[in-house]
Amino acid sequence: MTQCEKILAMLWDGPITALDALEHAGCMRLAARIADLRRAGHLITTDHVTINTGKHIARYTLEKPNGQQSHPQYNDVSQQAAGAYGSVEVSIAQR
Secondary structure (H helix, E strand, O other): OOHHHHHHHHHHHHHOOHHHHHHHOOOOOHHHHHHHHOOOOEEEEEEEEOOOOOOEEEEEEEOOOHHOOOOOOHHHHHHHHHHHOOOOOOOOOOO
16 A cells, blocks of 8 residues: 555544654655645645644645545545546556
8 A cells, every 4th residue: 555545544534644644654754645645636624733832733634525424445535536526637656
């Protein structure tokens, strides 16, 4: 499974931060993977939050197509996003 696929699966479960991506997907460049997923047609929002140490971090949330709540199969996610959001060139770079 690629980093993009792992990150997308995590996003289906809820919002994630760079620390989540590092711990659970081995991804050190979450913003780059989020950009890849956005180019693939996924709607992902960014919230800038302040943590208890006073530091500011980004928290990413997937806008699920048509209010879909259940987690699709990993291999079908990009195709479902393309169908839900209109005609979008869908490709996730292999990392």
